[in-house]
Amino acid sequence: MRTAQSEPPADAAARRAAPPVIVYTVDRLPPYDRAFYESVRRDCVLVSETIVPPREARTFEVAAGHFFRIVSIEGPQVGDLNLWNAHDLSERFFSGKTRALHATHVSTGDRLWSTLPHLRPLATITHDTLDWYGFDADGAGIHDVIGTRCDPYTQRLLGGGDYHHCCHSNLTRALSAHTGLPFGQAETHVHDVLNAFMCTGFTADTHQYFMKASPVRVGDFIEFFAEMDLLCALSACPGGDCGATHSSDVARCWPLTVEVWRGR
C-alpha cells in the first residue's frame, strides 16, 4: 500500500466529493439489436470446431455474419482471446477502449472494438451463460478486459524464471503457425486480450488487480457475432481456472472448444 507524503488540504473532502461522470456517452451508440441477432441465431448450423489444448493456443477464422462460441468442455478453464481483421492484422482488438466504452468486464450486448484509426466493432457478444454472475462482493466480474495476458517477460521480471506456455507465447506460436510469420514478427501482432471466463477485479483498499477461481462450469459458453471477417486466436491459460496461480505447470488445466456457427 502506498503511503501519502502530502498533507491533505483543508478542502480535501470537498474536492473528493465531486460527482463521478461517465466518461463516454455510450447511449449514443446504436443500441444492441437483440431481435436481429436472435433472428440470425435461430436455426444456426455448426460449421467448424477447434479444440484448444491446455497450455496451448489455436487460431480460427470466422466469416462476417457467423457466430463463434468459446465453450467450457471438461473443467473450469480461462481463455485468452485475440482478434484481428482477417484482411489486415494492423486492425486488432482494442481492449483499453472497449473497457472505457463498456466496462471492466463484458457481456451480452457489448462490442469488441478495434484499434485506431478504425474503431469499429470486430464482434458483438450475443450470449453469455455466466451473465447471472454480475459483480460479486469482492467487486469481481467475469470476462475481463482489464488484464493483459500472462507473458514470459513479467514472469522473469518477478523472479519466476523462464516459462514457455504463457498465453503471450502460446498466442505468438499459434499466429506464427497460421500466417507463416517468424516468431519475432508474429509476436508484434499479439495484443491485450479478452480474458474469457476469467474472474477478476481490483481490491477495495489498494485497487490492485486480483483474480479468483472462475465460476465457469462444463457447458458454459460465451458467444460472439463476427461483424467483419475475423482471424482469432485463443490460449487455454496455464492458470486453469486462475484461482491460485498461473505461468506454471502447477495449476490444473483443461481444453476449451471454439465452435463457429452460421446463422440463417
Ligand SMILES: [Zn+2]
Ligand atoms: Zn494466461
